[in-house]
Amino acid sequence: MSAVRDDVRAPAETGVGDDAGTPAGLVDLRVRCMVCDATYPGDRPLTRCEACGGLLDVDLALDGPVRPEAFGVGLPPVLRSSGVWRYWSLLPALPEAAIVSRAEGNTPLYWDDRLAAYAGLGTGQLGFKHEGHNPTASFKDRGMTVGVSHARAVGARIVACASTGNTSASLASYAAAAGMPALVLIPEGKISGGKLSQTIAYGARVVQVAGDFDQALALLRQLTDAYDVYLVNSVNPFRLEGQKTIIFELLEELGWRVPDVIALPGGNLGNTAAFGKALGELMRVGLIDRLPKLAVIQAAGAAPFAAYHASGYRAFAAVVAETVATAIKIGNPASTPRARRSVELTQGVVTTVSDDEILDAKAAIDRAGIGCEPASAASLAGLRRLVADGAIAPDATAVGILTGHVLKDADAVVSYHLEDRDDAPRPSANRPVRVAAELPALERVLADALHG
Numbered sequence: 001m002s003a004v005r006d007d008v009r010a011p012a013e014t015g016v017g018d019d020a021g022t023p024a025g026l027v028d029l030r031v032r033c034m035v036c037d038a039t040y041p042g043d044r045p046l047t048r049c050e051a052c053g054g055l056l057d058v059d060l061a062l063d064g065p066v067r068p069e070a071f072g073v074g075l076p077p078v079l080r081s082s083g084v085w086r087y088w089s090l091l092p093a094l095p096e097a098a099i100v101s102r103a104e105g106n107t108p109l110y111w112d113d114r115l116a117a118y119a120g121l122g123t124g125q126l127g128f129k130h131e132g133h134n135p136t137a138s139f140k141d142r143g144m145t146v147g148v149s150h151a152r153a154v155g156a157r158i159v160a161c162a163s164t165g166n167t168s169a170s171l172a173s174y175a176a177a178a179g180m181p182a183l184v185l186i187p188e189g190k191i192s193g194g195k196l197s198q199t200i201a202y203g204a205r206v207v208q209v210a211g212d213f214d215q216a217l218a219l220l221r222q223l224t225d226a227y228d229v230y231l232v233n234s235v236n237p238f239r240l241e242g243q244k245t246i247i248f249e250l251l252e253e254l255g256w257r258v259p260d261v262i263a264l265p266g267g268n269l270g271n272t273a274a275f276g277k278a279l280g281e282l283m284r285v286g287l288i289d290r291l292p293k294l295a296v297i298q299a300a301g302a303a304p305f306a307a308y309h310a311s312g313y314r315a316f317a318a319v320v321a322e323t324v325a326t327a328i329k330i331g332n333p334a335s336t337p338r339a340r341r342s343v344e345l346t347q348g349v350v351t352t353v354s355d356d357e358i359l360d361a362k363a364a365i366d367r368a369g370i371g372c373e374p375a376s377a378a379s380l381a382g383l384r385r386l387v388a389d390g391a392i393a394p395d396a397t398a399v400g401i402l403t404g405h406v407l408k409d410a411d412a413v414v415s416y417h418l419e420d421r422d423d424a425p426r427p428s429a430n431r432p433v434r435v436a437a438e439l440p441a442l443e444r445v446l447a448d449a450l451h452g
């Protein structure tokens with residue numbers, strides 16, 4: 001017998017808000033199936049098309065041109081100070097009272113010529129948008145403010161996700177802000193301590209699943225299909241709306257001048273999906289007149305999308321994922337069809353990098369004083385690979401997306417710099433030195449630090 005009370009079971013044909021009628025303010029909101037074009041009202045927590053099972057997009061009206069000066073104007077301060085909600089005219093209009101925001105977004109864009117040289121690009125040609133500077137230290141907060149706000153707007157009672165750690169940290173924080181319970185499934189022993197700590201600290205109910213991320217997500221979908229539990233993984237079209245603002249904010253900072261390439265790590269492929277939608281919409285409203293190439297970088301041990309792309313999209317096969325970059329250790333990316341659409345739209349490229357390439361690129365980003373978690377460094381490692389292969393010209397301008405903060409995975413730093421490797425010592429390991437508590441010993445260290 002089920003231990004769950006009947007009132008938590010999902011109503012068969014209705015949305016969460018239907019008991020009380022359509023939630024106020026959601027009447028104009030629609031989602032559309034990317035496969036069969038069926039549309040549904042946006043007042044329910046749908047994550048797949050009821051007719052064909054396809055992925056859904058939020059269908060925005062976007063009538064007429066948008067003036068860039070208008071962003072943020074006329075919005076209440078709490079929305080204006082958010083790097084997500086200030087792009088109100090390019091987002092689903094949720095009822096203001098439902099919005100949970102933590103002034104997310106507003107992340108820095110760093111230009112670094114050492115890293116440009118590392119990638120094989122010229123001076124002033126490579127920037128990094130650092131999404132680790134969000135409230136919970138990853139890009140997930142941009143999607144979460146929209147996802148959790150939508151959950152509130154439709155009257156959801158509990159929000160849930162499966163996660164490699166960052167989504168769970170973000171969901172836990174935003175659910176706490178909203179005063180809602182959160183349920184989080186994580187692959188046992190496979191997420192970083194920092195991310196697990198955040199998730200626990202912010203008060204989510206954490207479930208360690210004996211399996212990998214793909215199994216945890218499949219399990220959670222069984223639960224959300226059967227029960228009235230709001231799913232915020234990136235199959236949720238509202239979450240992706242928030243992630244579009246990485247592109248909006250980046251291009252606004254660039255004065256709407258489009259770089260040749262935007263490189264990002266690909267895991268579950270939610271960002272790849274969101275970036276393509278964002279770019280298509282910016283073209284539609286006349287804010288940009290050309291598209292950058294999206295460069296999607298997967299870890300070699302977790303690269304089903306790269307293989308699918310390389311097959312000319314003929315054969316998709318899920319893999320059992322293995323990589324040091326635990327955030328992108330995903331073998332069956334949920335947003336694969338949407339990501340394909342984004343890559344096709346932008347005539348993008350998809351490539352893979354080894355764990356060593358990721359870790360060396362991460363060490364270079366860290367050493368530049370910027371810092372990021374391993375998955376994020378795939379963007380630099382991938383650019384370097386693509387320039388070396390001739391897929392990206394050395395005079396191209398590029399922006400890489402750093403998806404998470406260096407402190408998200410402190411163990412990765414320690415193991416890179418402090419653990420000996422007999423086979424091939426790390427090129428830029430930075431080992432702390434031990435000294436006796438005597439000035440001459442410290443003087444020797446000073447001389448060494450000054451002269452090399």
Ligand code: F0G
Nearest residue numbers: 163164166167267268269270271403404
């Ligand atoms: N980088 C970081 C730091 C991530 O946490 C993730 C995904 C990605 C890149 C990949 O992004 O899925 O949009 O392709 N993390 C998810 C999580 C899966 O559960 O935190 P994607």
